[in-house]
Amino acid sequence: MMKSALLTPAEMKRADEITIDSGVPGIDLMECAGDHVARLARDMCGTEGRVLVVCGPGNNGGDGFVAAQCLQATGRQVDVVLLKEASSLTGDAAIAYSRMGFEGELTTTEGLRQKLLGCSLVIDALFGAGLSRPLQGEAEAFVSAINESGIPVLSVDLPSGLNGETGQVMGGEGGCAIRAERSVTFFRHKPGHYLIPGRVLCGRVDCVDIGIRENALSEIGPTTFINGPDVWSSFFRVPQLGGHKYDRGHAVIFGGPMMTSGAGRLAAGAALRAGAGLVTLVSPPSAVMANATQLTAVMLKSVKEAGGILELLKDPRLNAALIGPGYGLGDNARAAIQAILESDCALVLDADALTNFQHQPTELFDAIHKRAGPVVMTPHDGEFARLFPDLMGLPKLEKARQAALRSGAVLVLKGADTVIASPDGRAVINENAPAWLATAGSGDVLAGIVCAALAQKVSAFEAASMAVWLHGAAGAEVGPGLIAEDLVPALRLVIAKLVGIS
């Protein structure tokens, strides 16, 4: 799990301190970092062309001085531009500057523009983890000039102007940040490398070892992780010789009326493919015929109203349920959801199940806190806004974490950078979803996969994380031209690969 830990800039600072306190000089870390930066710079622009290293006033600039020195030592033409006078440098950055062996040039934005002409790569060593406020004045003008030049940029640690904790540009809409082709960071990725727009601004990110102590992580206790098998593979269930289908759980999908019945069918098919031993699609009588003509291995049941649902869920073998996709809005729908909330089964609430409580969110959260079974909620941003309007201004990780804590549910806040947050404070960020997944019905498939993992008795946070990853991997397997129906058969290939490697 520690392999996939993400560190906030403050946690990374702590990891640096722990390592330095254990006897590793800070300048050694910086020299190692700068050496990697130089290596990647050579990787980006081969042996030809001038490299311009733009250095800020802190240790990020220090990494830039080391990189400049390494590049020059291999015969490279290098210019170093300073944002602040060299005399204001302190600590390791001052040491790195003094060891560089040549002078950096304190220049104006116009001077920087002249230096940019004809160079083949810019190393952005202006600001990294220490950026504490939006870029202004000369710093902002430097960043604009670099972006306008169109020259490829390698950012050190983070594109300058980006908040490493939130993935947002410091200063929001009015702020500015480097748009890099590649970034190189140290020890562990930061959430900002994966959260949008950070992920776009970073370009390809390399994470390199600079000698930070691994055991610093146990002292720091990170709570944010990148999603992948490292987070949940020990929870992934492989059917056992001698087992039977009930070992794999019985998922119940509550589908809607005929005109929106496709959503429930997609979710049911996905739940079966994702490993639930049995799947029953429960629908109002009007949709039964449509479902029956489309589905084979999925069982069907017709239920008219909340009373029927209560009765059905008394069967303890029905251990996981999903309601929401194509379900419909109104008093009857809300009564059905309330009936399901009264049962003990593990539960996924998606789409209409969330929208139905937009005027009574506290009622929903109280019911979730009271029930014994776990709940996973899977809103996209629009659905999230209906239940948590006051959290909308927060960065995505914080939004998901606070919503999980308030609701008592594991929260899957969807998008290109889906965040899964647990009420216990843990969160993962997903990165394997291709943009082809942004298509009608794709969320219904995801909800079905979550339900399958819950039916297999996977804990809610791991179930949600696993499902989001499988969904992303299935999307990548299908690729261009994907429609939601394609995801269900693609899951078979993804699971086959996963079982092969685990």
Ligand SMILES: NC(=O)C1=CN([C@@H]2O[C@H](COP(=O)(O)OP(=O)(O)OC[C@H]3O[C@@H](n4cnc5c(N)ncnc54)[C@H](O)[C@@H]3O)[C@@H](O)[C@H]2O)[C@@H](O)CC1
């Ligand atoms: N020993 C260490 O601590 C190591 C640090 N490393 C590098 O050090 C970086 C962090 O260094 P620092 O903590 O010095 O931080 P930075 O170099 O990112 O920036 C801090 C400096 O910028 C100023 N500043 C912050 N926001 C500003 C703004 N908006 N406008 C103008 N000035 C602003 C601060 O007052 C401070 O002087 C990392 O990103 C990484 O590149 C690496 O060298 C590895 C080892």
Ligand SMILES: Nc1ncnc2c1ncn2[C@@H]1O[C@H](COP(=O)(O)OP(=O)(O)O)[C@@H](O)[C@H]1O
């Ligand atoms: N740009 C994107 N890149 C990757 N995945 C995306 C992107 N946009 C949306 N997704 C994913 O596609 C799915 C869409 O779900 P949702 O919005 O509920 O759609 P629907 O209701 O049509 O099924 C989610 O899993 C979401 O994370």
Ligand SMILES: [K+]
């Ligand atoms: K930088």
